[in-house]
Amino acid sequence: MTEDSAAASLPAEQAVSDGPTAVPAALEAALEEAVRADRLLVALDFDGTLAPFTKDPKDSRATPRAEAALQRLAVAEHTWVGIISGRTMDFLRSTVDPQQRMLLSGSHGAEFDLTALGPDAQQVDIELSAQQLVTLEVAVEATHRVIERYPGSTAELKPAGVCFHTRPMADQSLSDQALQEMLEEYTALDGLRITPGQQVMECSVLGATKGEGLNALVDAVRADLVVFAGDDVTDEDAMQELRAQDVGIKVGDKETVAAHRVSDVHALAEVLERLAELRERSHSLR
Numbered sequence: 001m002t003e004d005s006a007a008a009s010l011p012a013e014q015a016v017s018d019g020p021t022a023v024p025a026a027l028e029a030a031l032e033e034a035v036r037a038d039r040l041l042v043a044l045d046f047d048g049t050l051a052p053f054t055k056d057p058k059d060s061r062a063t064p065r066a067e068a069a070l071q072r073l074a075v076a077e078h079t080w081v082g083i084i085s086g087r088t089m090d091f092l093r094s095t096v097d098p099q100q101r102m103l104l105s106g107s108h109g110a111e112f113d114l115t116a117l118g119p120d121a122q123q124v125d126i127e128l129s130a131q132q133l134v135t136l137e138v139a140v141e142a143t144h145r146v147i148e149r150y151p152g153s154t155a156e157l158k159p160a161g162v163c164f165h166t167r168p169m170a171d172q173s174l175s176d177q178a179l180q181e182m183l184e185e186y187t188a189l190d191g192l193r194i195t196p197g198q199q200v201m202e203c204s205v206l207g208a209t210k211g212e213g214l215n216a217l218v219d220a221v222r223a224d225l226v227v228f229a230g231d232d233v234t235d236e237d238a239m240q241e242l243r244a245q246d247v248g249i250k251v252g253d254k255e256t257v258a259a260h261r262v263s264d265v266h267a268l269a270e271v272l273e274r275l276a277e278l279r280e281r282s283h284s285l286r
């Protein structure tokens with residue numbers, strides 16, 4: 001049994017309840033330790049972790065509680081908030097962090113905007129070779145072929161890839177079938193990194209992972225300790241990079257190497273609130 005599955009099996013009254021939060025006891029203990037770090041990075045996936053799923057990807061937003069906690073953490077001393085997402089940098093800049101307080105890694109670790117650290121900070125944009133552009137075009141054509149066969153499915157175009165969405169489809173078994181067909185189409189093509197997700201099948205002509213995204217943020221702020229949360233398969237690439245002292249939190253019930261688990265975006269928002277509160281308190285005592 002992992003530390004947190006032990007915590008999850010505790011009776012409700014044994015969960016720590018302090019003010020508005022009810023964080024599992026093992027996770028509460030890990031957060032109390034984490035806030036003692038000199039340099040703390042709080043790194044988060046976006047969809048399914050901060051934001052509930054929506055039919056149209058353009059509509060998704062972090063929950064108000066998560067957003068408020070992130071803003072508190074982003075202005076806390078020696079504390080940085082990072083977003084490591086499959087979303088495009090345009091979406092992260094315009095919708096997730098318009099106030100430019102966060103470190104951003106988009107397209108699953110392929111692009112970065114670290115200007116929250118200062119005007120000279122690193123920015124990495126996506127540049128594709130001629131061959132990669134051709135591969136991307138072929139992948140987009142394959143996506144449209146499957147969309148024609150499955151009404152309701154949609155495509156989300158990205159600078160280095162394409163995301164095939166089935167959430168708008170009413171019939172779950174047809175949605176599963178469509179995802180399988182999309183996987184087969186992408187697998188038949190060379191030069192693609194394929195990442196299944198929550199009612200999406202995504203491919204990219206770049207091989208970057210969220211593990212690389214996380215390591216770049218850790219290096220940029222020289223973080224002693226990371227708290228990372230994510231819900232999906234691609235987040236496991238970042239979970240795998242966590243060090244002994246770091247805190248990994250899985251959102252939802254998918255398989256994970258993380259030591260801790262919470263049920264959904266709302267439970268994660270409570271954890272972030274608690275983290276903000278503990279970090280502020282620990283600084284006020286220094």
Ligand SMILES: O=P(O)(O)OC[C@H]1O[C@H](O[C@H]2O[C@H](CO)[C@@H](O)[C@H](O)[C@H]2O)[C@H](O)[C@@H](O)[C@@H]1O
Nearest residue numbers: 046047053054055057060085086167198199200
């Ligand atoms: O790494 P993430 O921040 O979790 O992004 C992964 C993909 O998330 C988005 O798709 C998911 O959220 C959509 C909006 O709620 C939902 O419609 C879809 O079913 C989910 O899979 C996003 O649209 C993709 O671009 C991201 O790669």
